[in-house]
Amino acid sequence: MRLPGRPSTFRRYIVAAFLLTLTFYLLPKSDTIAFLVGRKQGANKHPIDPLIRTAENEFAAKLSKSTQTLAAAAAAYRKRRGRHPPPGFDKWYEFATERDAIIVEDFWDQIYHDLEPFWGVPPARIRKDALKFDMRVQIRNGKVSTGSDWWWTQIWLKMIQTVEHLLPDMDLALNPMDEPRMMVPWEDIDEYIKKAANTKRIVNVESVVSSFSTQMLEAPQEDHSDVPPVQWEHDKHYWLIARRGCPPDSPARQAEVITDFDKPPSIASPFSLTHMKDGYVANYTLSTDFCHQPDLQGLEGIFVEPISVSTTASLIPVFGGSKLSRNNDILLPAPIYWSEEERFFGTEAAATPWASKHTSAIWRGVATGGRNRENNWRAFQRHRFAAMNSPRLLAQAVAAAQTEQPPPNFALPDKQYPLPAAARADLPGWIAKTTDIALTELACGNTGFSPSCDYTAPYFTPVKGVPMATQFTHKYLPDIDGNSFSGRYLGFLRSTSVPIKATLFREWHDARLVAWKHFVPMDGRFGDWWGILGYFLGGGGGGEKGRGEEGRDSVGEGIAEAGREWAAKVLRKEDMSVYVLRLLLEYGRVIDDKREVLGWVGDLRDEF
Ligand SMILES: *[C@@H]1O[C@H](CO)[C@@H](O)[C@H](O)[C@H]1NC(C)=O
Numbered sequence: 161m162r163l164p165g166r167p168s169t170f171r172r173y174i175v176a177a178f179l180l181t182l183t184f185y186l187l188p189k190s191d192t193i194a195f196l197v198g199r200k201q202g203a204n205k206h207p208i209d210p211l212i213r214t215a216e217n218e219f220a221a222k223l224s225k226s227t228q229t230l231a232a233a234a235a236a237y238r239k240r241r242g243r244h245p246p247p248g249f250d251k252w253y254e255f256a257t258e259r260d261a262i263i264v265e266d267f268w269d270q271i272y273h274d275l276e277p278f279w280g281v282p283p284a285r286i287r288k289d290a291l292k293f294d295m296r297v298q299i300r301n302g303k304v305s306t307g308s309d310w311w312w313t314q315i316w317l318k319m320i321q322t323v324e325h326l327l328p329d330m331d332l333a334l335n336p337m338d339e340p341r342m343m344v345p346w347e348d349i350d351e352y353i354k355k356a357a358n359t360k361r362i363v364n365v366e367s368v369v370s371s372f373s374t375q376m377l378e379a380p381q382e383d384h385s386d387v388p389p390v391q392w393e394h395d396k397h398y399w400l401i402a403r404r405g406c407p408p409d410s411p412a413r414q415a416e417v418i419t420d421f422d423k424p425p426s427i428a429s430p431f432s433l434t435h436m437k438d439g440y441v442a443n444y445t446l447s448t449d450f451c452h453q454p455d456l457q458g459l460e461g462i463f464v465e466p467i468s469v470s471t472t473a474s475l476i477p478v479f480g481g482s483k484l485s486r487n488n489d490i491l492l493p494a495p496i497y498w499s500e501e502e503r504f505f506g507t508e509a510a511a512t513p514w515a516s517k518h519t520s521a522i523w524r525g526v527a528t529g530g531r532n533r534e535n536n537w538r539a540f541q542r543h544r545f546a547a548m549n550s551p552r553l554l555a556q557a558v559a560a561a562q563t564e565q566p567p568p569n570f571a572l573p574d575k576q577y578p579l580p581a582a583a584r585a586d587l588p589g590w591i592a593k594t595t596d597i598a599l600t601e602l603a604c605g606n607t608g609f610s611p612s613c614d615y616t617a618p619y620f621t622p623v624k625g626v627p628m629a630t631q632f633t634h635k636y637l638p639d640i641d642g643n644s645f646s647g648r649y650l651g652f653l654r655s656t657s658v659p660i661k662a663t664l665f666r667e668w669h670d671a672r673l674v675a676w677k678h679f680v681p682m683d684g685r686f687g688d689w690w691g692i693l694g695y696f697l698g699g700g701g702g703g704e705k706g707r708g709e710e711g712r713d714s715v716g717e718g719i720a721e722a723g724r725e726w727a728a729k730v731l732r733k734e735d736m737s738v739y740v741l742r743l744l745l746e747y748g749r750v751i752d753d754k755r756e757v758l759g760w761v762g763d764l765r766d767e768f
């Protein structure tokens with residue numbers, strides 16, 4: 161009876177395959193990976209372990225995409241971008257390879273994210289908007305210059321000088337402020353992106369124009385009368401501005417607006433579940449977006465009251481060093497990273513060997529984040545982080561827990577976090593032993609940013625700053641946003657310590673770093689902080705006997721090393737130049753009247 165048997169075996173196979181496929185399809189991606197790498201791990205494994213394994217795989221996959229020839233780089237470009245590379249791509253490739261840059265097309269994703277909407281704006285309009293902006297640099301005949309002596313402009317000028325000889329003429333509007341400048345409504349961006357999509361195609365090689373137009377900017381008496389003036393908004397309640405960058409059905413747009421910040425904020429929230437798994441950040445990029453996290457409106461200074469707000473709903477070409485996920489500013493490497501100031505880098509001490517460091521976490525900083533006041537400081541991220549690491553405030557919180565009195569601006573560890581015995585027995589004592597975290601100035605918004613204020617005096621006493629060089633003698637370096645991104649991040653990555661990063665800001669380098677491989681990601685509510693500390697530091701005795709569980713010291717060392725090695729390969733000043741050159745070639749194309757047919761097709765025309 162072979163014949164009837166055959167189809168039934170076959171059918172069984174098909175059904176099994178179908179069910180298996182369905183299972184993988186229905187499981188969230190991280191589950192699928194955990195499923196694939198094995199359930200053999202046993203019940204005692206820490207939930208951070210699979211995140212680190214996934215990161216290893218993600219990084220290996222990224223590296224495997226690196227290209228070794230110009231033709232391969234151009235092919236990778238066309239595949240990922242849907243257009244020909246811009247004119248000058250061959251020079252860019254030469255510039256990059258002469259500097260030993262690793263070429264993985266994904267590394268430049270941010271550029272395309274930032275510039276794509278501008279393909280929906282007429283080129284002449286973009287050029288005019290740039291010319292009307294106060295702070296500018298201009299490039300003419302391969303030379304960059306500026307009329308501005310603002311220190312950031314001067315640093316950006318030096319950065320662009322490294323690539324000026326390869327650039328077409330252009331004017332660049334630069335943001336002189338900490339805070340980003342554009343928040344175009346989601347609906348408008350959607351329109352721009354749809355228009356941009358209509359221009360996206362691989363043009364016939366014969367029709368491609370391979371040099372930039374030169375006449376566009378030669379109009380000294382240019383008439384700007386058809387450009388309506390840009391409207392700048394100054395509403396200090398930035399959440400009301402920020403959320404318009406989110407989709408209409410997103411929690412940020414739907415949630416009630418918080419206006420009373422004069423009480424303990426709500427820390428635990430189901431919104432973080434979207435980017436977390438078993439209590440830890442599983443999708444770092446998503447964790448830095450705020451559209452699914454409306455509770456952040458009461459947990460971050462930038463949403464509550466930034467120092468200054470000057471934002472527009474118009475899409476104009478302003479370049480800046482960092483932005484929130486939904487701002488439309490065009491990112492350049494931040495001036496701080498180019499200038500390599502000692503206070504942000506602490507260069508030599510950054511190489512302190514792991515074994516000679518303290519097994520502890522250190523953080524010092526000014527209570528920035530915005531303008532904190534008596535009735536809003538509880539909503540500021542640095543105040544929150546400092547408070548939850550203050551042994552005194554923790555002891556008060558533990559005592560008050562009996563009476564259900566909430567701590568002023570943080571939450572005690574959630575049950576889901578497997579803390580070491582030492583921490584369970586004595587949380588304030590464990591924190592005192594494993595961390596050294598405090599504010600250096602309270603930056604009181606009502607008194608010209610004075611170092612201490614009445615309203616925070618019961619909670620915080622400002623302490624002395626610690627030089628970067630000394631901070632690097634500790635193994636773990638939490639990094640918390642200030643008024644905008646944290647300028648010490650690059651110094652942390654380049655060091656032999658582990659950065660523990662919580663941020664809402666996007667930067668030029670995001671696509672080249674892998675969370676849990678090069679740094680440890682932390683949720684913006686900091687609820688995972690206790691678990692992260694427990695995982696790496698254990699009982700906090702540096703492995704000494706009788707002090708509770710040992711931490712995963714070698715795992716921490718591995719992340720510190722991987723971050724340092726990778727930063728030395730892809731976060732050098734050379735890499736910033738390579739990024740800026742790619743960005744400005746693309747910008748030069750998108751502002752060119754012939755942009756739709758401009759391209760580099762040298763690989764398709766000539767034989768290689
Ligand atoms: C992480 O979230 C982003 C959205 O920000 C999404 O596009 C991406 O697929 C997610 N990654 C994973 C591994 O789930």
